[in-house]
Amino acid sequence: xARIVGIDLGTTNSLVAYMNDGKPCVIPGPRGRAMVPxxxxxxxxxLIVGDAAKEHLTRNPARTVYSVKRFMGKxxxxxxxxxxxFPYSLAEQGGVIRIKLGEKxxxxxxISAMILxxxxxxxxxxxxxxxxxAVITVPAYFNDSxxxxxxxxxxxxxxxVLRIINEPxxxxxAYGLQEKTQGTIAVYDFGGGTFDISILKLxxxxxxxxxxxxxxxxxxxxxxxxxxxxxLAEIQAAHGIDLSAHPDHMQTVRLEAERAxxxxxxxxxTQILIDLPNNDTRFTWELTRDRLESIASDIIDRTLTPCxxxxxxxxxxxxxxxxxxxxxxxxxxxxxxxxxxxxxxxxPHCDLNPDEVVALGAAVQADILSGGTTDMLLLDxxxxxxxxxxxxxxxxxxxxxxxxxxASAKEMFTTYVDGQTGVxxxxxxxxxxxxxxxxxLARFRLKVPPLPAGxxxxxxxxxxxxxxxxxxxxxxxxxxxxxxxxxxxxxxxxDGEVERMIEDSFKFAxxxxxxxxxxxARLDAGALLTTTExxxxxxxxxxxxxxxxxxxxxxxALTSAKDGxxxxxIRTHMADLELAAKPLSVAMLDDSLKRSLAGKKVSDxx
Amino acid sequence: xxxxxxxxxxxxxxMARSMCWHxxxxxxxxxxxxxxxxxxxxxKETDYFTCFGxxxxxxxxxxxxxxxxxxxxxxFHPDFYQNxxxxxxxxxxxxAATLNTAYRTLRDPVQRAEYLLxxxxxxxxxxxTSPPADLFEEILNLQETLEAYRDSDRxxxxxxxxxxxxxxxxxxxxxxxxxxxxxxQQLFTGWDTLQDRAEATSQARTERDHLLKQMRExxxxxxxxxSIVNDLVxxxx
Numbered sequence: 001x002a003r004i005v006g007i008d009l010g011t012t013n014s015l016v017a018y019m020n021d022g023k024p025c026v027i028p029g030p031r032g033r034a035m036v037p038x039x040x041x042x043x044x045x046x047l048i049v050g051d052a053a054k055e056h057l058t059r060n061p062a063r064t065v066y067s068v069k070r071f072m073g074k075x076x077x078x079x080x081x082x083x084x085x086f087p088y089s090l091a092e093q094g095g096v097i098r099i100k101l102g103e104k105x106x107x108x109x110x111i112s113a114m115i116l117x118x119x120x121x122x123x124x125x126x127x128x129x130x131x132x133x134a135v136i137t138v139p140a141y142f143n144d145s146x147x148x149x150x151x152x153x154x155x156x157x158x159x160x161v162l163r164i165i166n167e168p169x170x171x172x173x174a175y176g177l178q179e180k181t182q183g184t185i186a187v188y189d190f191g192g193g194t195f196d197i198s199i200l201k202l203x204x205x206x207x208x209x210x211x212x213x214x215x216x217x218x219x220x221x222x223x224x225x226x227x228x229x230x231x232l233a234e235i236q237a238a239h240g241i242d243l244s245a246h247p248d249h250m251q252t253v254r255l256e257a258e259r260a261x262x263x264x265x266x267x268x269x270t271q272i273l274i275d276l277p278n279n280d281t282r283f284t285w286e287l288t289r290d291r292l293e294s295i296a297s298d299i300i301d302r303t304l305t306p307c308x309x310x311x312x313x314x315x316x317x318x319x320x321x322x323x324x325x326x327x328x329x330x331x332x333x334x335x336x337x338x339x340x341x342x343x344x345x346x347x348p349h350c351d352l353n354p355d356e357v358v359a360l361g362a363a364v365q366a367d368i369l370s371g372g373t374t375d376m377l378l379l380d381x382x383x384x385x386x387x388x389x390x391x392x393x394x395x396x397x398x399x400x401x402x403x404x405x406x407a408s409a410k411e412m413f414t415t416y417v418d419g420q421t422g423v424x425x426x427x428x429x430x431x432x433x434x435x436x437x438x439x440x441l442a443r444f445r446l447k448v449p450p451l452p453a454g455x456x457x458x459x460x461x462x463x464x465x466x467x468x469x470x471x472x473x474x475x476x477x478x479x480x481x482x483x484x485x486x487x488x489x490x491x492x493x494x495d496g497e498v499e500r501m502i503e504d505s506f507k508f509a510x511x512x513x514x515x516x517x518x519x520x521a522r523l524d525a526g527a528l529l530t531t532t533e534x535x536x537x538x539x540x541x542x543x544x545x546x547x548x549x550x551x552x553x554x555x556x557a558l559t560s561a562k563d564g565x566x567x568x569x570i571r572t573h574m575a576d577l578e579l580a581a582k583p584l585s586v587a588m589l590d591d592s593l594k595r596s597l598a599g600k601k602v603s604d605x606x
Numbered sequence: 607x608x609x610x611x612x613x614x615x616x617x618x619x620x621m622a623r624s625m626c627w628h629x630x631x632x633x634x635x636x637x638x639x640x641x642x643x644x645x646x647x648x649x650k651e652t653d654y655f656t657c658f659g660x661x662x663x664x665x666x667x668x669x670x671x672x673x674x675x676x677x678x679x680x681x682f683h684p685d686f687y688q689n690x691x692x693x694x695x696x697x698x699x700x701x702a703a704t705l706n707t708a709y710r711t712l713r714d715p716v717q718r719a720e721y722l723l724x725x726x727x728x729x730x731x732x733x734x735t736s737p738p739a740d741l742f743e744e745i746l747n748l749q750e751t752l753e754a755y756r757d758s759d760r761x762x763x764x765x766x767x768x769x770x771x772x773x774x775x776x777x778x779x780x781x782x783x784x785x786x787x788x789x790x791q792q793l794f795t796g797w798d799t800l801q802d803r804a805e806a807t808s809q810a811r812t813e814r815d816h817l818l819k820q821m822r823e824x825x826x827x828x829x830x831x832x833s834i835v836n837d838l839v840x841x842x843x
Contacts, residue, residue: 206676369688408703466684
């Protein structure tokens with residue numbers, strides 16, 4: 001079976017890992033770093049991803065996308081409150097957010113696919129083989145639409161997504177593999193954009209999730225934002241400058257806030273330095289860890305309610321937890337560790353690198369799927385209750401939250417009007433009483449044969465698979481015939497749209513290759529121009545006047561071709577130059593040979 | 607639109623499984639064909655007790671149940687069918703979903719008893735909408751207090767007094783619920799003993815029917831009390 005890689009597609013950073021001789025390893029990139037910033041920039045030379053794209057955040061904020069994970073499976077109305085924080089422009093089409101980059105618009109799965117493709121190429125370069133299959137992680141509290149969007153992203157990137165796995169449970173696999181622990185563990189996963197808590201029972205290689213809870217809109221990003229707002233206010237007070245009119249400086253402030261927060265995990269205080277626009281003044285501000293903690297404390301406290309709910313759902317008290325495992329970059333903050341310690345009454349376990357452990361766990365799950373690891377099995381749960389809208393706009397729950405997946409529920413439908421030919425079904429996810437307060441997943445129309453009221457009996461099966469993704473089938477109980485159901489997702493791309501995006505992605509891939517060839521040709525041309533000019537300076541006296549003119553002409557032709565966008569022209573002019581400069585290089589070689597031989601006897605040479 | 611909860615699966619449909627779907631040999635193995643080793647779908651008429659290889663008893667050792675659940679999970683989980691045919695993947699998914707439902711049902715003593723009642727007496731569980739006779743007056747008074755509390759200024763003398771009354775009521779009802787659970791436990795033991803005797807006399811049949819009737823009554827009273835307690839907890843916190 002072809003190799004399956006494990007991918008952690010994070011809000012701030014992403015990683016790819018694989019199983020090497022029974023041990024999961026992350027794959028480093030060209031600069032030796034395993035983490036790829038989840039940033040995509042549209043430049044004049046095409047799309048770029050990762051570290052290079054991150055540099056564009058301040059240079060070209062309107063065309064550089066970060067934290068796209070926050071928009072996966074969402075409509076514009078869901079993120080209305082935070083739109084002002086993002087320098088790039090968002091729109092909506094068919095219930096799906098679209099991001100405008102230059103002339104084109106992209107859905108969040110397409111942007112995520114660019115990050116996935118970068119990771120795919122990285123893995124291919126490292127492993128010297130084509131990668132087509134992956135396990136991708138998502139926050140445990142992701143709903144059906146968000147999971148589906150992640151799967152779509154994988155498909156657009158040319159990856160078959162064999163499994164969507166929850167981040168905290170992935171971490172538990174990596175942790176369990178290393179520690180061989182038995183007992184009850186709590187995984188506290190506080191990342192860049194999301195928070196999850198999962199409580200698991202580990203016994204004889206079975207990782208059984210007892211309960212999970214979280215907030216898919218709570219992470220380190222929120223702390224950075226809060227701190228950035230504070231810095232902006234300080235700048236306003238000290239210099240009377242409102243930076244909100246300067247998107248590039250807003251990004252500088254945001255990035256500096258993030259860096260300062262990170263520094264304060266190791267130091268008691270730090271200096272914040274921001275260059276201000278239009279003059280030479282620089283804003284400096286001393287920030288202590290205490291101050292940061294008072295700024296961030298209510299955000300950190302918001303993680304505690306989901307923890308208590310998960311414990312309650314698992315029927316456990318904090319003292320029943322044998323070990324607390326920390327995952328995600330935000331758990332490096334001392335205040336986070338302190339709060340976790342207070343809640344569970346024990347020192348949390350943080351020996352594993354919180355940035356890498358999720359990707360490592362995804363690689364373990366990939367190995368289980370490919371049949372390598374056979375002694376470990378993860379039994380995960382669905383984080384949210386699944387139900388349908390009934391009369392009066394009430395949600396009737398079919399599969400309760402924290403039910404082990406795969407899970408199924410059957411429901412019998414009939415008609416209440418003679419000759420009725422259809423029943424409309426609205427599928428929901430959430431914990432609230434009223435349908436309107438829960439997340440709408442999809443709607444479909446059940447076809448019913450025209451019969452007297454109450455006679456048709458259609459059994460609908462709702463199945464949540466091991467990815468936490470729903471599928472629906474219906475059977476007419478009178479005829480035993482199965483009915484295929486066309487489900488229209490409320491907040492997702494249709495199958496047709498995903499198909500188109502896959503095609504586009506191949507087209508873009510072609511454009512990407514074209515762009516890369518051009519860049520390479522320019523680089524090669526530059527190198528040739530430099531060496532030829534140097535040779536001409538040193539050896540023009542060795543060749544005829546006409547030959548020198550020919551070289552000069554070829555040099556200037558290549559110089560102008562290099563500034564153009566025609567890769568083929570650059571290559572042709574390079575060949576021309578090499579040809580024209582041949583007499584020069586031959587003459588120079590002869591000359592150096594002659595000089596080295598001068599004063600030597602024939603017998604010395606042979 | 608109408609819908610009915612279809613609680614115990616489609617046991618009425620007879621779909622006898624006697625042949626392996628793959629090699630068509632007669633099936634002797636439990637979940638795997640003994641000839642071609644292909645996984646077989648858990649038959650629709652297999653009840654949850656049978657699925658776990660257990661007799662229809664109401665006392666179950668939780669650790670033995672868990673061990674069997676883990677063993678069957680290793681046999682059916684879709685993770686282990688990634689390299690298999692599409693048919694086998696579909697069977698594994700369906701079996702794993704059935705297994706999970708079976709485990710969830712049998713793990714909880716109340717759900718287990720409700721399921722057994724459904725199997726033995728063949729009817730869906732009754733949902734009580736009016737209080738049981740012996741609680742009638744108590745519940746009526748409680749509802750009046752609850753309404754008065756909802757209308758009152760919570761921080762006033764009156765509000766605080768009503769709140770204290772409600773807390774007392776809640777505690778009384780919780781004790782009542784515990785009593786019911788104790789009585790249920792006795793009925794469960796009674797059921798198991800009767801089954802173990804395995805007598806086919808008419809007296810045994812009468813005893814059986816009486817036990818089931820008592821169980822049904824108690825279970826529905828308990829559900830009623832539990833929902834009242836939940837309401838109370840929601841209102842007074």
